[in-house]
Amino acid sequence: MSDRAAHELRKLLGADKVIDGPGVQRAYDCDAYSIDRNSPSVVVLPESTEDVQAVVLWCNDHQVPFVARGAGTGLSGGSMPALGGVVISTKRMNRILAIDIENRCLLAQCGIANQRVTDAVREHGLHFAPDPSSQSVSTLGGNIAENSGGPHTLKYGVTVQHILGLTLITPEGSVAEFGGMLAGSPGYDFLGLIVGSEGTLGIVTEAWVKLTPLPIETATGLVAFSSIRGATEAVSAIVASGIVPAALELMDKGILRALNAAFGLTYPEGSEALLLIECDKPPPCSPKEDEEGGGASAHEDLLRAVEICAQHSSIEARIARNEAERQELWRARKKGIGAMGRLAPTIVTHDGVIPRTKLPEMLDFVYSVSERYGIGVANLFHAGDGNLHPCFYFDDRDPKQVEFVIRAGEEILAKCVELGGSISGEHGIGVEKLDLMGLMFSEDDLRVQALVKSIFNRDALCNPCKVLPNQKGCVEHQRRWRGAAW
Amino acid sequence: MVNAILKPKSVEELAEALRETSLPVTTGYGVDRFAPPCEDRCHLDLSELSGVLDFSPKDQVVRVLAGTKVNHLGDESKLDLALENYAARTPSINEVLAKEGQCLPFLPTPGLDRLIEQELLLTYSCIGFACGMGFPHLREHWNGTWRDWVLGAKAVMVDGTEFKSGSGVVKSVAGYDLHRLLIGSCDTLAILAELIFRTTPIESVVLPLPIVGPVRAASREDVAIQRVLRTDFAAAVDLAGEHLVLADPATSTIWVRLSEGMELRSFAYDWVRTSNPYRPEFRVDAVQSHFMRRAKGIFDPSERLNTGAMVIV
Numbered sequence: 141m142s143d144r145a146a147h148e149l150r151k152l153l154g155a156d157k158v159i160d161g162p163g164v165q166r167a168y169d170c171d172a173y174s175i176d177r178n179s180p181s182v183v184v185l186p187e188s189t190e191d192v193q194a195v196v197l198w199c200n201d202h203q204v205p206f207v208a209r210g211a212g213t214g215l216s217g218g219s220m221p222a223l224g225g226v227v228i229s230t231k232r233m234n235r236i237l238a239i240d241i242e243n244r245c246l247l248a249q250c251g252i253a254n255q256r257v258t259d260a261v262r263e264h265g266l267h268f269a270p271d272p273s274s275q276s277v278s279t280l281g282g283n284i285a286e287n288s289g290g291p292h293t294l295k296y297g298v299t300v301q302h303i304l305g306l307t308l309i310t311p312e313g314s315v316a317e318f319g320g321m322l323a324g325s326p327g328y329d330f331l332g333l334i335v336g337s338e339g340t341l342g343i344v345t346e347a348w349v350k351l352t353p354l355p356i357e358t359a360t361g362l363v364a365f366s367s368i369r370g371a372t373e374a375v376s377a378i379v380a381s382g383i384v385p386a387a388l389e390l391m392d393k394g395i396l397r398a399l400n401a402a403f404g405l406t407y408p409e410g411s412e413a414l415l416l417i418e419c420d421k422p423p424p425c426s427p428k429e430d431e432e433g434g435g436a437s438a439h440e441d442l443l444r445a446v447e448i449c450a451q452h453s454s455i456e457a458r459i460a461r462n463e464a465e466r467q468e469l470w471r472a473r474k475k476g477i478g479a480m481g482r483l484a485p486t487i488v489t490h491d492g493v494i495p496r497t498k499l500p501e502m503l504d505f506v507y508s509v510s511e512r513y514g515i516g517v518a519n520l521f522h523a524g525d526g527n528l529h530p531c532f533y534f535d536d537r538d539p540k541q542v543e544f545v546i547r548a549g550e551e552i553l554a555k556c557v558e559l560g561g562s563i564s565g566e567h568g569i570g571v572e573k574l575d576l577m578g579l580m581f582s583e584d585d586l587r588v589q590a591l592v593k594s595i596f597n598r599d600a601l602c603n604p605c606k607v608l609p610n611q612k613g614c615v616e617h618q619r620r621w622r623g624a625a626w
Numbered sequence: 627m628v629n630a631i632l633k634p635k636s637v638e639e640l641a642e643a644l645r646e647t648s649l650p651v652t653t654g655y656g657v658d659r660f661a662p663p664c665e666d667r668c669h670l671d672l673s674e675l676s677g678v679l680d681f682s683p684k685d686q687v688v689r690v691l692a693g694t695k696v697n698h699l700g701d702e703s704k705l706d707l708a709l710e711n712y713a714a715r716t717p718s719i720n721e722v723l724a725k726e727g728q729c730l731p732f733l734p735t736p737g738l739d740r741l742i743e744q745e746l747l748l749t750y751s752c753i754g755f756a757c758g759m760g761f762p763h764l765r766e767h768w769n770g771t772w773r774d775w776v777l778g779a780k781a782v783m784v785d786g787t788e789f790k791s792g793s794g795v796v797k798s799v800a801g802y803d804l805h806r807l808l809i810g811s812c813d814t815l816a817i818l819a820e821l822i823f824r825t826t827p828i829e830s831v832v833l834p835l836p837i838v839g840p841v842r843a844a845s846r847e848d849v850a851i852q853r854v855l856r857t858d859f860a861a862a863v864d865l866a867g868e869h870l871v872l873a874d875p876a877t878s879t880i881w882v883r884l885s886e887g888m889e890l891r892s893f894a895y896d897w898v899r900t901s902n903p904y905r906p907e908f909r910v911d912a913v914q915s916h917f918m919r920r921a922k923g924i925f926d927p928s929e930r931l932n933t934g935a936m937v938i939v
Contacts, residue, residue: 243855287799298797300806301774316913322853323877324762324771326899327910327936328815328918332773332806336799380684382727382827435829493795495685525797526685562798569800580793580800588789588816592802595921607801 142181145204145226149184152194157185157232168227171214175488175542176571176621180207180221187232188249189307189315189345195228196343197313199601207603208343210251210279215489216570218285218338222605222617228343230281236260237346244351245304245321250281250344254288257349265423266351269296272566273477284344287336289566291387291473294524295420296352298566300335305348308334311341311602321348333592338568339603341596355386355420359442361459362469363449364411368392370453371413372499375523377452378417378445379496385445385524387418392503394518394531395476402479405472408456415454415523416473417445476520477531483516484533490549491567492556496526505555506530513544527565528556554579571621574609628652631669637691637780637788637819643670644817645786650930653813655693655752662904664933672754675819676716683726686825687777687794692754692818694719696732719753719823728825731769732756754818759903760810762851764834767876769826772809779805780820784931794822807921812903812935815925837863839870841883848902850890853879858893865891903935910937 146160165179181204186192192208199206205225212219221227230251238247241264248257254275257268271290272278278288284306289298296302305319318331334341365371375388391399391414399405407414419441436444446457460466480487494502503519506528510517521529530552534541549572553563557579564573577586590608605614629649634640644651650664656673676693695718720729730753756763757772769775778792781804791804808818849871854862859878863870869888871881882890884907890898900908910918918938922929 242857287803289797293797297770297774298799300803301770316917318914320897321855321895322897324760324766324853325897325910325914326810326908327914328811328921329760329773329806329809330914330917332809333803336803376684379686382829384827384830493793493797495682495687495795497682497684522797526795527797561795562793562800564800565795565797566799573800577801581790584787585789585791586801588783588787589791589802589804591924592804592807594924595917 145202146182149182149195149198149226152198153184153186153191157187157191159183159185168209168212168221168229171209171212171217171219173215173217173220173488173570173572174486174536175546176217176220178221178224178617178621180227181224183227183229185229185232189309192228192309192343192345193313193315195226196309196311199226200313203601205601205604208281208285208339210282210285211253211274211277213274213278214282214286214570215491215567216564216572218568218570218603218606219282220571220621222571222614222621223600225601230279230345233345240321241266241351243321245348246351247346247348248280249346250279250284252280254278254280254283261351262354265354267354268349269302269352270299273474280347280349281344284335284347285337285339286566286568289522289525289527291389291522292418293522294388295384295386300332302350302352303331303335303347304350306331306334306344307346308342308344311597311599316342319348323350336568338570338606340593340606342602353423355438356423357421357438358386358418358466359420359438359459360416360418360466360469361442361446361457362472363415363417363446363454363457364408365413365415365449366410366453366455368413368503369500371415372503372523374415374449374452374454375499376497377448379524381444381448383419383441383445385417385441386420387416388522388524389416389473390414390519390521390523391416391472391476392519394516395472395479395520398479398483398518399472399475402482403475410455414472415449416469417442419445473520480518480531480533483518484535486536487531487533488545488549489529489531489567490552491564492528492553492561493565494526494528494556494559494561496523498559498561499523499526499528502528502555502559506552509548509551513548515541515544515548522565525565526561550576569607571606571618574605574607574618577609627666628669629666631671633671633674635674637675637782640670640672640675640817640819641782641786641788643668644782644784650933651784652932653758653817655755662932662934670817672817673752675754678717678719678722679820681722681726683728685796686728687796687822688719688723688825689794689820689822690719690753691820692752694753695751696720696730696753696756697751718751723825724828727828729828729831730775730823731765731826731831732763753821757809757821758811758813758818761901762853762874762877762879764836764872764874765831767834767874768832773806775823776805776809776821777824778822779808779818781805781808781816781818783816784926784928788819789816792822796824812932814932814935814938815921817931834874834876837870837873837875839866839872840868841871848884848900848905850882850884850898850900850907851879852882852890852896852898853877854893854896858896862891862893903937906937908937
């Protein structure tokens with residue numbers, strides 16, 4: 141199948157747009173969630189919407205499964221080729237097609253890296269607000285598929301709030317456009333449904349994104365706490381006070397240890413947790429708003445937040461006096477996951493959400509689970525959103541450790557649901573959490589979700605075996621994916 | 627002709643009502659505002675499906691029933707309407723949230739009275755109606771659309787099946803976001819029964835500055851809502867002329883009173899909708915229409931739910 145598919149796709153697209161062979165199969169058998177793996181038959185590298193359409197039509201004609209892949213930074217196996225077939229890599233679809241500064245929107249192909257969108261318009265005082273931690277490499281299409289968040293989600297929202305229109309190759313291979321240069325077009329909100337559908341409703345090839353004015357003032361502080369509980373309680377208190385921070389990011393002692401080991405970063409004596417607080421102020425929208433001044437400055441908000449931290453066992457606060465110092469404060473947050481590589485050969489970052497008032501209770505639970513299974517854990521997460529990311533570090537060459545990490549993750553997510561939360565805040569369900577959907581949703585809920593999927597995806601070719609559990613033809617494969625890692 | 631008017635007070639009663647009727651079903655809030663084209667129908671008045679169920683101020687999350695009012699906008703008791711439960715009204719969402727310094731950012735706004743008068747004022751302020759219609763609003767630029775505030779929902783299908791989507795936390799990407807599909811769907815796929823919102827501090831809500839036009843949209847008059855590119859906004863306001871009700875420079879949206887034979891000028895990339903989802907001027911493009919048809923066929927195969935709304939052809 142592999143050779144024949146590659147041969148036919150080369151004829152269709154041109155030889156330089158198709159790659160195959162054992163090395164390719166290994167490189168594309170998983171995304172950044174490496175526990176479940178499966179090899180594709182062939183990988184295509186389309187350069188346009190027309191190329192993608194041609195591949196999807198070919199797959200339909202030959203009943204071959206297909207899945208889109210951006211930078212492969214997904215953390216739940218969303219772009220893993222669960223039933224083999226064709227991986228459609230968007231890495232060459234990275235062009236900006238139109239920029240309209242006056243109307244504050246930009247049209248790009250979906251393989252463009254998130255950061256490049258902002259780079260293209262920063263000189264005009266604008267940016268693309270979603271900022272996942274992987275933004276220097278993760279693609280617009282991947283962000284759309286996963287409805288990505290990021291540190292500034294707290295104030296600016298997730299990806300869906302910043303997508304105005306998109307071009308979709310439907311699972312059957314037709315081209316459909318939803319939305320356009322203006323938000324809110326009438327009719328059912330298919331755009332809102334497609335964003336976050338993990339590439340199961342079709343392949344997004346181009347999108348109009350909303351450009352948001354850069355803040356006119358940004359104030360950033362890094363506060364050290366003598367206890368993780370104090371830090372989490374401060375998070376709730378800051379938000380409850382009426383301040384709307386742009387970001388509230390928390391790092392625990394495990395992360396501080398990794399940062400010290402990897403980069404030599406040091407923190408005040410006795411630090412058990414760090415809270416990064418950023419407040420900002422958008423430009424005024426009208427001359428009248430400008431005259432009135434529009435409320436507290438970002439610096440005043442930050443000082444209020446730091447004062448609240450002092451009431452919750454903070455031991456030191458550093459406040460950035462300029463952009464260089466701001467970048468230095470962010471360094472811990474941005475390098476945290478990378479630093480974890482010093483602690484063990486493999487990292488699995490879990491993703492769950494809880495009401496932010498439950499953070500202290502939830503973190504106690506995470507540490508107890510880690511201790512019980514004997515697997516190291518560190519936490520670096522979007523505390524303002526209650527979006528937890530326990531990072532387990534281990535050696536995936538040891539099947540026992542892999543099994544423990546999976547079990548620990550499942551227990552943590554079950555606890556999230558018990559506390560009124562969600563099994564995913566931004567990584568998606570993919571294949572990782574298929575079996576956990578039943579914790580959040582009843583059989584009727586899932587049956588209706590299957591109906592929603594069938595509006596676009598009526599057979600099992602487009603990114604099969606993702607999001608919904610117990611799909612026909614998938615259950616028997618689950619053990620095999622996991623076996624690939626063991 | 628309306629064969630029966632039912633007023634469910636709970637999600638269970640709503641589901642039961644749907645299971646027991648085989649007639650076409652229309653939904654409304656207190657007033658049967660629109661004139662649907664079906665001859666025999668069961669009308670579900672959801673105004674008594676009302677109340678704030680949970681509010682966690684520190685988490686900034688509130689769960690409400692669909693008939694709950696967002697605000698009591700102005701002195702509604704002076705309106706010439708027989709709203710039976712008015713005297714014993716449940717607190718509006720913003721009355722409950724305000725005690726903790728929070729709100730849904732749908733607050734009384736200068737010029738809003740020109741748009742929503744008399745009975746429409748009452749109807750419009752029901753959260754289920756506002757979300758079901760998904761109308762643009764005057765704080766959208768700063769605070770986002772209805773869709774942006776809704777974290778989750780419980781809804782009932784035409785056969786009485788209850789289901790939920792989303793969650794009660796401020797961020798979730800678990801499963802398909804069906805609640806987003808229901809916002810603005812005019813209850814044509816399923817009926818919104820319960821909604822979970824993210825709330826916001828009152829002090830963070832910006833007072834909008836709309837352009838107030840020369841006319842009001844009087845009782846039972848429909849308005850067209852047109853959104854254009856920023857670069858076309860001044861021209862759109864000019865062309866609306868004496869028909870202009872309101873205009874929002876922040877989102878380049880205009881509200882225009884619809885009169886017989888009137889045609890709105892089209893602009894590149896614009897969209898137009900009407901306040902009455904049964905009017906033929908409610909425009910959707912061909913691709914949108916194709917998938918709306920598919921969705922309707924899957925969710926409501928017997929086409930009994932608010933049939934004719936949103937001009938699904």
